[in-house]
Amino acid sequence: MKKNYNVEFWNFVCHFGEHKLLDFYSELVHPAFTNGLTRDYGENCWFFHNVELLTCNFDGNELPFVYGRIIKDTVLRRTQYFSEGELKEDEKGIQSSPSSIFILSLIDHRLFFVKEQSDSPTMENFKSTITKFIKDIRTKLIDDEYRAAKEIYDYNGGSNGKLHRTTKKNLGVRFPEPNIEIIAQSSDAGIDEFVRGMKSIDQLQLEVITPNNESDCNGFFEAIRKKDKQVGVKKSTHTYRKKDGVLAHDNISDISKEANKDENVQITLKGKDIHNDKLIGTNDSFKLVKRIDEIEEIPTLFTKSVYESFMELIKDGIIRGPKISDMDKVKEKLSNILKIIR
Incomplete structure (x- = not known):
């Protein structure tokens, strides 16, 4: 089993128009992680696996995290190999599925990333994948809302009725497009x-x-x-x-x-x-990285260990750490999210 991994520290900034990550987490972000979507390019396919919303206790406070893996499913191909002093033609392919672990802290939007193999998915892969999936979920949500509103509109007399007709343009304003930036710490x-x-x-x-x-x-x-x-x-x-x-x-x-x-x-x-x-x-x-000896198999224990390392870096003055401006509102949003999803 591989030893010695690097934990990368990132800041996950996500906006939906004037709204922020937590405002649309339940409707758009969480389904993007958990609905089994795939992003395909040639023989490569990226997807999230075993994603869960969990909590860890720090000084009596239960902090929520999104824990999971991003996997790159691909095919490694060869056309020849060298043996007995000569090159021999031999076309073969083998499936390869390297992975990276990600941990997203919802209270401060810090993102921790661990590549498990040398060819593991990168943060650029993660950003492209979550951006596409959120956009896919948004499109489906708008389509579903539009169909439901149209049925009610038609049932109540359509253009001859009293209801205002809902358009996809209106729904696009209600559910703005995501704007995601991921910044290395x-x-x-x-x-x-x-x-x-x-x-x-x-x-x-x-x-x-x-x-x-x-x-x-x-x-x-x-x-x-x-x-x-x-x-x-x-x-x-x-x-x-x-x-x-x-x-x-x-x-x-x-x-x-x-x-x-x-x-x-x-x-x-x-x-x-x-x-x-x-x-x-x-x-x-x-970017800042921290070496760890091994990956704890239990998600809550590994999440707690990684976040404790993050807090130690703040305590030691190596990084500033987040300064939440409206903590009471953030905690209220997080409480509602946990009630809906868990």
Whole structure:
């Protein structure tokens, strides 16, 4: 059995128009995880497996998590092999189904990801899959609501009756499309190390994203989000480019670390390495990982262990951790979700 796995730390940001993840969790998000949907591309197929909504006790509080696996079902093919000093043609295929474990904390939307094999599904695979599934569930929900409303409308006299006719456009407003961003959580040390490896920095780009239920930790990003809200966008991009020289390493490192502490900003660094080759760094380039020896088979125990590791990183000051702005409302929504689903 494989030993030594890496736990990756991410921030799962999901909006439905002006609504947030928990507002449509029961109707759209949970079914996307549990309804047995598949995403196909060629001989590859991605799907979620054994997903459950569970709770773990931390200091007397029952916190809810979504635990499960994303599986990539594929076929590994060969056309030849080398034996007895020569190449031999031999076409064969074998099914392969590598997997990754994901744990989504619903109270703070932190996402923990563990690849179980070298060719396991990536976070990019996870994002594409959950986005497609939520959109599929949304389309089906709108179609079902439309058919039900049409039956009632027709039963009550149709255009000659008194009821207002429901349209799919109206339902599309009622159930907005999902907008999902998944941001790697990084440490100051990881950013410093990457910046030190750059011979020159040509550009720093910050994509400021509206968070789920978190308060801003920096007045600069708070001001940006207020402007974004005024013009009706969920994210905006701000770019710093070199002029008459290069961007200073220390200054760029400081700005990047401030953006990292916000935990809702996508960072992109562009420049050159010591060999003058193009170098691009993102949150994923300096993401924080924690080594674990093994994976606990019982989901609740493994979830509790991973989240305790996350809280230790916050306690040690390695990451800032979430600052929930409306905790009472969040807890109320979570209580309703648990009543509906469990």
